[in-house]
Amino acid sequence: MVKTVEAPPDMGPMIENIEAKYEEFFKSDLKYLPEQGRIELIGDNVMFIGLRTLALSLKDELDSVLGEMGRDMLMYRLGQSFGRSEAERLLPKLGLGSPVERIAAGPIWAAYSGFVRVRLLPGSNPVEGDDFFLVYDHPNNFEAQLWKGDGRSAEHNICYFNGGYSSGWCSVVAGVELEAEEIMCEAAGDPVCRFIMFPSGRRDEYMERIDEFKAI
Ligand SMILES: [Zn+2]
Numbered sequence: 001m002v003k004t005v006e007a008p009p010d011m012g013p014m015i016e017n018i019e020a021k022y023e024e025f026f027k028s029d030l031k032y033l034p035e036q037g038r039i040e041l042i043g044d045n046v047m048f049i050g051l052r053t054l055a056l057s058l059k060d061e062l063d064s065v066l067g068e069m070g071r072d073m074l075m076y077r078l079g080q081s082f083g084r085s086e087a088e089r090l091l092p093k094l095g096l097g098s099p100v101e102r103i104a105a106g107p108i109w110a111a112y113s114g115f116v117r118v119r120l121l122p123g124s125n126p127v128e129g130d131d132f133f134l135v136y137d138h139p140n141n142f143e144a145q146l147w148k149g150d151g152r153s154a155e156h157n158i159c160y161f162n163g164g165y166s167s168g169w170c171s172v173v174a175g176v177e178l179e180a181e182e183i184m185c186e187a188a189g190d191p192v193c194r195f196i197m198f199p200s201g202r203r204d205e206y207m208e209r210i211d212e213f214k215a216i
Contacts, residue, residue: 004111005104006119018105021094022112042093051115054161055146072160079164080171086113087172099128099173106169107136116141116162121194121216132174133206134197135213138162144186144193157185159193167197179203183210 002015031040038045054075062071086109087102096102103126107118119137126134138144143159163180171178180197184190196213198206 004108004117006117007104008120008122011100011104011120014101015104015108018094018096018101018108022108025093026112042090044089051142052146055143056150072158075160076164079161079166080168081164082161083165083168083170084172085168087169091172100126102173103134103170106166106173109169110165115165118166123213123216126170126174128174129176130199130202132170132176132178132197132199134166134170134195135216136166136195136197138193138195140186141193147187152187153189154185154187156188157182157193158187159185162193163195166195170197174199176200181207184214 002012003019005011005015007015025042029040029042033040039047059071059075062074066074083106087106090109091102091105094102094105096105107116107120110116110118116138117140119139121135121137124134124136125131138159141159141162143161147154147158159182163182167178167180177200178197179200180195182193182195184192184194186193194214194216196206196210
């Protein structure tokens with residue numbers, strides 16, 4: 001029974017296999033070492049960060065220093081650096097074969113990390129190289145959920161950490177620089193947060209098809 005990513009049923013056994021690997025990590029490779037002031041997970045030190053800190057406090061600080069555009073760009077780059085470094089750290093330890101498996105390991109890890117449950121939509125093409133394309137939802141993700149929960153509204157998309165994280169992970173697997181663009185956002189009143197991801201050099205081509213991807 002798949003726990004994390006919503007995807008076409010034929011991907012079910014592959015997703016379950018990756019979930020089992022992560023659960024084994026948490027069972028055998030997670031050590032709390034408060035006497036050293038450290039938590040060790042799969043051989044690296046990790047730290048708990050409250051989601052409110054990223055979704056609200058940090059964004060407010062960035063907003064006051066850099067303005068809204070600077071804030072959004074920095075949150076995207078922050079997410080991208082998280083996604084990229086997690087992919088570089090974890091993929092060698094997972095022993096996965098195909099690009100599809102290594103791409104899927106990203107959203108599954110994001111669910112185990114505690115910040116999103118991804119829904120992969122039809123039309124996606126998770127392959128290496130320039131034909132890579134994804135269309136996917138991050139329903140109820142922490143950025144939109146906490147923003148709305150704090151009584152805030154937004155005139156445009158705000159889930160830049162989520163977009164950055166997914167593009168960072170997938171760029172490592174695809175071997176090309178990928179961009180994620182949020183085309184619908186719950187914080188701005190849309191029914192879901194929906195993203196498309198494509199190689200940077202093909203941006204114009206995919207952005208012209210936004211209405212088609214919104215209608216999926
Ligand atoms: Zn959003």
